[in-house]
Amino acid sequence: MIRDYFRVLVVDLGSGKGNVVKVDGRNEFAGGSGLGALLFDKYGHVDRPWDDPDQPLIFSIGPLTGLFPLMSKTVCSFKSPYHDQFAESHAGGRSALAIRFADFDALVIKGRAPRLSCLSLGMRHLEVKDVQFLAGKDVFSTGKILRSMFPGSGHRSILRIGPAGEKLSAMACINADTYRHFGRLGSGAVMGAKNLKGIVIQGDGSFALPENKEYSKIYGQVYEKMTATDMMSKYHNLGTAANLDALNELESLPWRNLQATKDEKITGITGKKFADDTLLRNAACAGCPVGCIHIGFVREKFMEDNQYLYRQVAYDYEPIFATGSMLGVTDAFQVLGIMDEVEKGGLDVMSGGVALAWATEAFEKGLVSETETIVPLAFGDAEGYKKAVQYLSNAENEFYAALGKGSLVAAAKYGGEDFACVLGQEMAGYATGEAFYVAEGLGFRHSHLDSGGYSWDQKNDRKDADEVCDFLISDETGRAFLTSMVSCLFGRGVYKDEVLAECLRSVGYDEIAENMELIGERVRAMRWKIRFATGYNPDEISIPKRYNQIKTWKGKTDPEYMEKLKNEYGRRIRELVSDEALEKLNLK
Structure with a gap:
């Protein structure tokens, strides 16, 4: 097997x-x-x-x-x-x-x-x-x-x-x-x-499933937790779109290029609003019984013959943040319309939405004009953004070609670096505090899922750089192992270490089951080793000034603490690829 x-x-x-x-x-x-x-x-x-x-x-x-x-x-x-x-x-x-x-x-x-x-x-x-x-x-x-x-x-x-x-x-x-x-x-x-x-x-072949009782038993237990309990129901029901309302209440939802973290107009783009007005159906990835993919619809009218075309668009929290609150668009159907253009162009929705938010503020401040943007950009103007997405996808002119390389590339050319919402790459939608800004800014994938930094911010207001870094480093190990399985991270509440070990043993991977933490450490170190070899330097990564101006439930960002946290986390990451650490993991 x-x-x-x-x-x-x-x-x-x-x-x-x-x-x-x-x-x-x-x-x-x-x-x-x-x-x-x-x-x-x-x-x-x-x-x-x-x-x-x-x-x-x-x-x-x-x-x-x-x-x-x-x-x-x-x-x-x-x-x-x-x-x-x-x-x-x-x-x-x-x-x-x-x-x-x-x-x-x-x-x-x-x-x-x-x-x-x-x-x-x-x-x-x-x-x-x-x-x-x-x-x-x-x-x-x-x-x-x-x-x-x-x-x-x-x-x-x-x-x-x-x-x-x-x-x-x-x-x-x-x-x-x-x-x-x-x-x-x-x-x-x-x-x-x-x-x-x-x-x-x-996938034109086949393979036999294990016939031992241990496999059937643990499979049944895992399946039951995912389907017969409420452990995964939140992902099927409103899905991650439910986070919009919760993060807005916490003053942690980016609005209009992160010029605000809360807005009463949230009512137009909550998870419930999308479910009530736009949801057509749920779908699932192959091999998943949960069905977390929420598919809404947009309607397009052809004026010449008065006919309508309905298009299906998948949505969840990140796309709604990027094409909704970040752009000041507060109508669910308009948000789906922008997403539809993003999908057709083949853009990453978070990067595209956040980049256009920067471009809008740059337009408002007079750093760029219609000569560059072709269409006037204004927060809340969904039709303008739909056209801008097309221009960005096609690198229509020098401005959009530069923007397609990253907001900071465009900002270096046109100005506005202070308000470019970039944490390693265009930010994910969690304006939760210093732990998240540093974790995404310096993290391996520049992703909110590299670690639970965003979760830490929502539960803690302590300013202890060592404590936060201890958490981030420890959390990354487990996630590196899960992404080596490759588990959907929504299932991490079900796939606790002991459950994962049972699953592995039931199909014959005893050695992996016995060394999960060590493998997680080795994978993490191997990834960082290659990343450093290709040019990564945490000291060269800066967090734009916009993040110093943010206010959340914890109060305003503390720039001094954030810099201390950034330096300490960078130091900890360097330690992961020290000669001693790599030798210990047989990676030297």
Whole structure:
């Protein structure tokens, strides 16, 4: 049933050929995040730019994928166009099970296709097909055409990019099966640089489930917790959109480029408002019984024949923050309309929304004009933002091309660096306090999910840098192991350490079960080792002045404390890759 190595498909887009290789390290790196780092260490080039054809684009899954609920995500590892350093992005959908049923633990894609192409692969086939006619097509049109070109059902996953990826925007994402995304740090541009419009993964094989009683027992227990208790019900009901109202009440919801953290107009974009007025249905990633994907609708009228088109748009907290409160848009249907344009262009919604919020304030302050923005930008103007999203996706002019490289890149050219809401990359939607600002700003993925910094802020008002750093460092270890499984982090309340260990033992991964904490530490250190080798320096990361002006339930940000916390966290991260630490983990 199990294997103590990784089975990896390595594809060369230039030749159109691939080969299956055996990579050791299962018991040391588990899979997912650990495997992605291991494979980048093997196939990547720390001293070459992100768009070098030989740089790998890696998709990896975990040891429990296909065996337990919510083990449903895929990790994408690459060198990022945003900062030219090692990066990682996660997505749900069907890709994890498709890779599992194709009998691979990971895909490594190297080289550059001669023309815009689609890679189709499975257990029994590999093809690089010319799709030059899809150049410039949006994500939805591309998906529709690829589905007809590569028919299949069940365990088939279609990954694709939109115009943003083809334009090599650092904000370009990879759309996974329409409603999920490898969103952050520009994975879509990596596909674009490889002339890769789409990837079709056919899970055309099969595998037997364990027949022992231990597996059936622990599977039943996990499944029951996820479906017959209220542990996961919040994700199915209102979903993460429920956070809008709660964070607004805590004075922690970014409004209008973080010029405020609370606004009474929240009533138009709460989770309940979206559910009551816009929700069509719930959906789920393959292998997940929870159904946390909330799909709303937008209606488009064609004036010439008075007909209407309905479009389905997935929403949750982060997209609503980025295209709603951050832009001052307070109508649920207008928010979905902006999201729809973001989806078509193939942009990361958080990066795109936050970047346009900066652009709006820059426009208001006279730093840029319609010469740059083409359309006047104003907080609350949904129609203007829908057009601006198109311009950003297509790098329409010099301004939008610069903005697509990051808000700070545009701000360095046009001014306004003090109010660029960037924490390593465009911020996630948690204006909760110093712990979060530092954790996202310096964290490995610059993600709110790297650690529980945002959660710490909501529960603590103590200003103890050592205490916060102890928490962040400890929390990151467990999350690194979970993302090596690869578990949806919504399931971390169910997959406590003892439960995970039972799951692993039930399918034969006894050594992984016995060394979970050690593996988490090793994976974390390996990722940071590569990140430093590609240019990461915590001392060079600054937190813009806008964050010094924020007021939350705890009061106004304390700049002196935040600087102390930033310096201490940077020091702790450096310790993770010290010679002594790496030698202890056999990574030197």
